Amino acid sequence: MPCARGVNVFVHRFTNWSNFARLMGYDSNFLMIRHVLEKLSSSRPARKLAVVVLCSVFTAQLLLLLPLMWVKYHQAVDAQIEQERSSLQSIIQHSPPETFLNPQGLINSALVGLVVTDAAGNPVITQGELPEFEDLTQNSNNSGSNRSGSIDVLWFLQSDKGRVLAAARINTAPIYQSSMEFTITLVLASLLISVVAALVTLWGTNRSYITPVAQLTDKLRDSRENSQGRVPDKIEYAETEDLNGLAEEYNNLIEAQQRAARQVKVKQQYLEFAAHHDPLTHLPNRLMFEDKLKRTVATAVENDEPFVVFLVDLDNFKFFNDQYGHLVGDKMVAEIGNRLQSMMHDIDMVARLDGDEFVVIQRNIQDRTAAEEIARRVMNIATAPYEYRGFTLKAAVSVGISCFPKDVHGDQDEEMMGEEIVNNAAVALQEAKSNGKNQYQLFNEKMRSRLTARIRLEQDLKLALQENQFEVYYQPKIDIQTRQVTGAEALVRWKHPTDGFISPEVFVPVAEEAGMIIELGEWILRTACRETRKLQQLGFSNLNIAVNISTVQFTDGNLLPMVSKALKDTMLPPKFLELEITESAVMHDPEEVINSLHELSRFGLGLAIDDFGTGYSSLAYLKRFPVHTLKIDRAFITDISSDSDDVAIVEAVLGLGKHFNMKVVAEGVEDEDQLKFLSTQGCDIAQGYFISRPMPVAVYLAWLRKWPHGMYTPNADNVDKADNGDDKVSVLKFGT
Secondary structure (H helix, E strand, O other): OHHHHHHHHHHHHHHHHHHHHHHHOOOHHHHHHHHHHHHHHHOHHHHHHHHHHHHHHHHHHHHHHHHHHHHHHHHHHHHHHHHHHHHHHHHHHHOOHHHHHOOOOOOOOOEEEEEEEOOOOOEEEEEEOOOOHHHHHHOOOOEEEEEOOEEEEEEEEEEOOEEEEEEEEEEOHHHHHHHHHHHHHHHHHHHHHHHHHHHHHHHHHHHHHHHHHHHHHHHHHHHHHHOOOOOOOOOOOOOOHHHHHHHHHHHHHHHHHHHHHHHHHHHHHHHHHHHHEOOOOOOEOHHHHHHHHHHHHHHHHHHOOOEEEEEEEEOOHHHHHHHHOHHHHHHHHHHHHHHHHOOOOOOOEEEEEEOOEEEEEEEOOOOHHHHHHHHHHHHHHHHOOEEEOOEEEOOOEEEEEEEEOOOOOOOOOHHHHHHHHHHHHHHHHHHHHHOOOOOEEEOOHHHHHHHHHHHHHHHHHHHHHHHOOEEEEEEEEEEOOOOOEEEEEEEEEEEEOOOEEEOHHHHHHHHHHOOOHHHHHHHHHHHHHHHHHHHHHOOOOOOEEEEEEOHHHHOOOOHHHHHHHHHHHHOOOHHHEEEEEEHHHHOOOHHHHHHHHHHHHHOOOEEEEEEEOOOOOOHHHHOOOOOOEEEEOHHHOOOOOOOHHHHHHHHHHHHHHHHOOOEEEEEOOOOHHHHHHHHHOOOOEEEOOOOOOOEOHHHHHHHHHHOOOOOOOOOOOOOOOOOOOOOOOOOOOOOO
């Protein structure tokens, strides 16, 4: 609005004046006024309030004074007219006739024109500026309009000759000018009063509102700046009661922020703790351990300070969980964590890596003897029995030990050295478990060699899958009574480009651990189904194929879709495919296995339990399994001619097979006597070196064409070079 802009202009000009005054030496007063005006100009509400006060006071004065001035002006004009009429009446009434006929001095500064007529209407006096006589006689008010600062009036006067009519012109310009000057003076005075009122309002606003708010704001700003990033402290303010409520509200907000900040800090501390600690044992977790390991390696490299890493793992913890329940298992883990934590005054760090695995870092260990002593202490503490809910619980642990810098390569960066020492401890831990568990093992170069070979084998396996280095071999099975071929078992063989044939017992466990067994098993299944279908088309129409399934494959959950797709793609009817499942896979999760086996059986597949008698099968579950075949392990067949215990076991398995209406297959048949004994006992199918070694599909086809007309012995160059006279080596338990 214009007035507000005027205030800003005034402040701007006053600022320039104050700068000039400061140069002239009038510094303090002008600076104070300038400071006040700057605060006022920066406050928009204050400017608006001042403008409203100024306009209101000025308008009120004008509304009061202007009507009064208008009335006063007309009163002055009326007084002037009356004065001139009285003067003319006196002259006409008391003057001699000769003077009346020729009057002198009737015209003056006020009476500037006059016309007097007698009773007959004849003019007897005419002087000065003649008024509009006719207009006056027609106007009922006996006065005319003001023309050029004069007014015409009509008077009836008494004289010696009777009543006369006088028309006069009165000059009102001096009265108007005087009135206007006085009016302007009053307006200016009103404006000055209004400005003073606005300034008083601004002063009061500054004193009662702007300055207290500015002081309150300064206190808040100081509190915030002094807080150094924290929530500001409360302010103390008692300048005026009007702002105490506002200050209290600010303090309430600050208090709420402080409470929120405390809550956030507590949550941050909890999240920080949760991010770096295990929720069950409250020990440092893997993330915190890795950070500690990095710092420990850096310190060890810088100060040439040795340290040792101990990996502690509970033995058979899954069985412990299955036996006592996960709640008791968690209690066991927590108890061992607490016990290891009690050693913190002697060791640098105890952390829980995952599940039932802990790690210990100990610095300043000079030799392996001291490391072994700590390992024994760890095992003694961890394996001490304790009571829980009526159970006497006792854990068994294995410990892997790796020493720095002896067990690491020094020609690599610190991060790689940290990874290597932990990996070496893990290798030593696996060595301890392989050697019977519940013991400790120090890492050595032989373990490193085995680890290197294990890594190389895994890499070669990946390359072998990409380059199709695998081949499916077939070991025939015959009906013992008729000597007719019923089918074969599919076995995988790997001919390494440089190492030659590698035993399945070597690379299959690696494939299972590395997660490659699923891809490898699917390739074997599809290859066996495709080649069996081709053999059927060549005239062996009733030939079936048995494919082994590993525990990994069976628990994968994708077995049936993968098998059905392989059969569909190769056009092999499901009844000619038999899946062999080991006892350990069957008993891994019996209820789930029963459901899976029923699904496979409904699809039309044959199901067999391989190596029956070597595991821990439950006969209660066996009767619920939709299994068609039991395979007797070769360990019970080898000495069947001389060992009565083996005879009893074989007879028991054959009895079970007959009772449950299952076929029984004898593995590892190596001579005619074994075959005759099995025949007399009612065994259904035989498989072993006496019949044939595993062989490639082309050799298998030639063998089929010769059997049973004569014993066909394949050429040594065409049979499995990896068997080395051991049938166990030629048998692969792989998945589909």
